[in-house]
Amino acid sequence: MENTNTPTERLGKLDEILDQYESNLGLSAYSNNFHDNSVHELMSMPRQQMEKLTVDQCAEAALALGGFSFYLQRSYNREIARVNWAEGAIRNVISGRESQYRGSWDSQYYQAANEDGYTKKLLAIKKYAQQRADRLTYLASSVKNLSDLYINLQRAKISRNG
Numbered sequence: 001m002e003n004t005n006t007p008t009e010r011l012g013k014l015d016e017i018l019d020q021y022e023s024n025l026g027l028s029a030y031s032n033n034f035h036d037n038s039v040h041e042l043m044s045m046p047r048q049q050m051e052k053l054t055v056d057q058c059a060e061a062a063l064a065l066g067g068f069s070f071y072l073q074r075s076y077n078r079e080i081a082r083v084n085w086a087e088g089a090i091r092n093v094i095s096g097r098e099s100q101y102r103g104s105w106d107s108q109y110y111q112a113a114n115e116d117g118y119t120k121k122l123l124a125i126k127k128y129a130q131q132r133a134d135r136l137t138y139l140a141s142s143v144k145n146l147s148d149l150y151i152n153l154q155r156a157k158i159s160r161n162g
Helices: 007-024 038-043 047-051 055-094 105-113 117-136 139-161
Strands: none
Touching: 007 055, 007 117, 038 055, 038 139, 047 139, 055 105, 055 117, 055 139, 105 117, 117 139
């Protein structure tokens, strides 16, 4: 990744490299859109309706929610990788320059980072990715817990009927 590229171009190259890494691990290609319409319905289903589901429907619900949980975790991981990349790139560019400013270390850091257009763009990428990651924090585990609820409901139905 050359310094002559814009921060956005460098981020795109990083995403390509990490996508290839995930592909080499056996993961399917990442998509920005999750295409299972049943997930929203499953997450907002009232308890009375949940209890009416069959054993097979509970298994399907757990599978759909487990897939969505994986998607959310993967999305979170992508944003954190972007935050870490931007932070490292900023530190690389401003290394040594921050000491010429006054104030706390954070103040010196931001003064040095806001000094030129390149690092300002890196800061914007970092801020945007961090905001997205913040929105995703704990959602994957919450959806996984809901998936587990459907598994437990399925088991209860099997033991009741078996």
